[in-house]
Amino acid sequence: MGVFEPLYTPDSLRDLDLARDSPPPGQFPYTRGIHPDGYRGKVWTMRQFAGFGTPRDTNRRYRALLEAGGTGLSVAFDLPTLMGRDPDHPLALGEVGKCGVSVVSLADMETLFTGIDLGAVSTSMTINSPAPMLLAMYLVVAERQGVPWTSLRGTIQNDILKEFIAQKEFIYPPRPSMRLVTDIVAFCTAQAPKWNTISVSGYHIREAGATAAQELAFTLRDGIEYVQDAVDAGLDVDHFAPRISFFFNAHNDLLEEVAKYRAARRIWAHVMRERFGARDPKSWQLRFHAQTAGVSLTAQQPANNVVRTAVQALAAVLGGAQSLHTNALDEALALPTEDAALLALRTQQILAHETGVADVVDPLGGSYCIERLTADLEAEAHRQFDVIDRMGGMVAAIEAGYPQREIAESAYRDQQAVERKARTIVGVNAFESARHEPLATLYIDETAEQEQRAALDRLRRERDGNRVSAALGELQVAASGKENTMPRLLDAVRAYATVGEMCDALRQVWGEYEEVPII
Amino acid sequence: MWHHARRIVEIRMGSRIRVVIAKPGLDGHDRGAKVIARALRDAGMEVIYTGLRQTPEQIVTAALQEDADVIGLSILSGAHMHICPRIVELLREHNMEDVLVVVGGIIPDADIPKLNAIGITGVFQPGTPMQDIVEFIRGRARESAAAKVE
Numbered sequence A: 001m002g003v004f005e006p007l008y009t010p011d012s013l014r015d016l017d018l019a020r021d022s023p024p025p026g027q028f029p030y031t032r033g034i035h036p037d038g039y040r041g042k043v044w045t046m047r048q049f050a051g052f053g054t055p056r057d058t059n060r061r062y063r064a065l066l067e068a069g070g071t072g073l074s075v076a077f078d079l080p081t082l083m084g085r086d087p088d089h090p091l092a093l094g095e096v097g098k099c100g101v102s103v104v105s106l107a108d109m110e111t112l113f114t115g116i117d118l119g120a121v122s123t124s125m126t127i128n129s130p131a132p133m134l135l136a137m138y139l140v141v142a143e144r145q146g147v148p149w150t151s152l153r154g155t156i157q158n159d160i161l162k163e164f165i166a167q168k169e170f171i172y173p174p175r176p177s178m179r180l181v182t183d184i185v186a187f188c189t190a191q192a193p194k195w196n197t198i199s200v201s202g203y204h205i206r207e208a209g210a211t212a213a214q215e216l217a218f219t220l221r222d223g224i225e226y227v228q229d230a231v232d233a234g235l236d237v238d239h240f241a242p243r244i245s246f247f248f249n250a251h252n253d254l255l256e257e258v259a260k261y262r263a264a265r266r267i268w269a270h271v272m273r274e275r276f277g278a279r280d281p282k283s284w285q286l287r288f289h290a291q292t293a294g295v296s297l298t299a300q301q302p303a304n305n306v307v308r309t310a311v312q313a314l315a316a317v318l319g320g321a322q323s324l325h326t327n328a329l330d331e332a333l334a335l336p337t338e339d340a341a342l343l344a345l346r347t348q349q350i351l352a353h354e355t356g357v358a359d360v361v362d363p364l365g366g367s368y369c370i371e372r373l374t375a376d377l378e379a380e381a382h383r384q385f386d387v388i389d390r391m392g393g394m395v396a397a398i399e400a401g402y403p404q405r406e407i408a409e410s411a412y413r414d415q416q417a418v419e420r421k422a423r424t425i426v427g428v429n430a431f432e433s434a435r436h437e438p439l440a441t442l443y444i445d446e447t448a449e450q451e452q453r454a455a456l457d458r459l460r461r462e463r464d465g466n467r468v469s470a471a472l473g474e475l476q477v478a479a480s481g482k483e484n485t486m487p488r489l490l491d492a493v494r495a496y497a498t499v500g501e502m503c504d505a506l507r508q509v510w511g512e513y514e515e516v517p518i519i
Numbered sequence B: 001m002w003h004h005a006r007r008i009v010e011i012r013m014g015s016r017i018r019v020v021i022a023k024p025g026l027d028g029h030d031r032g033a034k035v036i037a038r039a040l041r042d043a044g045m046e047v048i049y050t051g052l053r054q055t056p057e058q059i060v061t062a063a064l065q066e067d068a069d070v071i072g073l074s075i076l077s078g079a080h081m082h083i084c085p086r087i088v089e090l091l092r093e094h095n096m097e098d099v100l101v102v103v104g105g106i107i108p109d110a111d112i113p114k115l116n117a118i119g120i121t122g123v124f125q126p127g128t129p130m131q132d133i134v135e136f137i138r139g140r141a142r143e144s145a146a147a148k149v150e
Helices: A055-067 A106-112 A131-145 A161-167 A174-191 A203-207 A212-232 A237-243 A254-275 A304-318 A338-353 A368-391 A394-399 A402-419 A447-462 A465-480 A486-494 A499-510 B002-012 B031-042 B056-065 B080-093 B109-117 B130-149
Strands: A072-076 A122-126 A153-156 A198-201 A244-250 A288-292 A323-325 B018-022 B046-049 B070-075 B100-105 B122-124
Touching (some): A055 A072, A055 A106, A106 A131, A106 A447, A122 A131, A131 A174, A131 A499, A153 A198, A161 A174, A161 A203, A161 A394, A161 A402, A174 A198, A174 A212, A174 A394, A174 A486, A174 A499, A198 A212, A212 A237, A212 A244, A212 A254, A212 A394, A237 A244, A244 A254, A254 A288, A254 A368, A304 A323, A304 A338, A368 A402, A394 A402, A402 B130, A465 A486, A465 A499, A486 A499, B018 B056, B031 B046, B031 B070, B031 B100, B056 B070, B056 B080, B070 B080, B070 B130, B080 B109, B100 B130, B109 B122, B122 B130
Parallel strands (some): A198 A244, A244 A288, A288 A323, B018 B046, B070 B100
16 A cells, blocks of 8 residues: 555645646546546446356357347456466366366367357457467457458457566566567557557556556556567557557555556656657557456455445546456455356446446546655656666566566565554454355356367367478477467467467477566 | 474474475466465475476475475465365375365365365465464474374
8 A cells, every 4th residue: 555645735746747747638648538538428348357167158158248238258268278288288187167268279269259240349358378379269260250350359468578577377488478479469460450469467466466556667667568579570659559558456545546547647658659759649548457456355254345346446437447347246265156246247337327436537637645646656657667677678677586576575565564454454354253154156167177178189089180280380480480470370270279289389499487486 | 204203303392394385286376375485484484485387296296305394285276176185195195194284265165164074174265364374384283293203
């Protein structure tokens, strides 16, 4: 939690130039929002992340969501898919279909989107190390549906740096991983121009223990690294930068969170215009998705989580999020039940339609407190940029363990504050209740794992093995040189190569990353 | 086996408890594992953190090599009902039943009795104070050392 003054007055803003730094929404540097009319033109997208079991299970859920009026999908993949392992790999034991949907080959991606028109829906896919493989599958499904790639709308997370920093779902070492990110940026800029190529994510950095200031600084510095890499690869900044979006946490400290989002927009606008010389206002405008803080949820008195989530969601709305996911009350214990997930969505609907907060753009703008916090967070981010720039950039900083160490330190300090009761968590270290009613949670049975393994056996028998081997060989040739890997991945996908096989082909070329744990 | 005997005497004499903290499975969310590793170290225990993505076999081998008194598992992926029984089984195969196994993470209430039934009584859900975990491990390590000497 940030340290605040007890009172903010006009004196608090004496060194600031608000006319310059916080002009009306829609004006550079967009501190107060990228749209002049805020949510009056369009309320934020309520995009709830979902996926479980087999592609057939999840397809049923998606079709129900779309029939209920949803226009966006958000795919949660299971851990084997996220780590580029097939369901029959020893490390996949017990994990298939558990944290998300299992997608092994093009056949699964076809099933996942059966009866869903990819030309009409926007799809967000949370995938990082194997992002190019899963994106290739999505593109081939579109191809088979007769939907041109130029009309596809959606987002692929494709943010590998925060994996090294925080979430740890990495496969390859940082430098070849960066090359894959940039391959997607280059490929989509040319072939799928409406696709959002990177969702630069602070969410996981915050969940791993970062403070708001660290989340802001590390995330934007990751963004700088991606833009620099793509510029170095020869791309024109204004061709690809408008398709980079962000993903932030919405945590407990309401005022600090609102200031964080405002500071993010202001910093990014300056970085893009001044550091990279971007000229298109779309390149300057930071768009972001927000998700409430999973780490703030408690197993004790779980109903309290509804209240926490509502306040966190309010922060995201007051901060001008383009889209929002609200967590369910039972997520400290399991994936949400359908009822819990529905209540989470209702929380957003109440904020949007009952509270009036969406009627005024940046309603806290001009507050002595909020403007001061915004400026302070901005200054702290620039201080961190200087540290990381001096280290040689974010990849070098990660290799030196810098952000990992800073975050581990914050996480431990935070835990100590809870232990000392310097930070209060209702129901955990204060206002505890002796009564503990067990909560009924979602149970995912083991049939998904068996079904996916059986389907994989069948696929390996039925497909043209020679075609798969040839495509994987071509992929390795591309990976060894400088050629974009996406066209080779598309060929491998069309031959029904599996995620594990494609990832293994690249493991053979680049090796695997092993981190030195920093405690 | 004299290794074990020596450790038991050491614990009786108030020397340091050795803990292997492990992240099994494919999940990389290691905040909890790292914070608890540090808290146990600050509480005077000898802590070995295995790092990410360890199979049950690797974890039990690490415990054997490190002569651990305790294995602490951090599991957030929902795979605990696969991983925990396998670890208990491997410990039995290696005659290491005296090693205390504790688990923390996203564990539904309904699974706690099932874990207790296979001998894992230290199950820590989110929000458990570090001090409770430290005391649980200290208490159980001493009990097991005492039982072994008798």
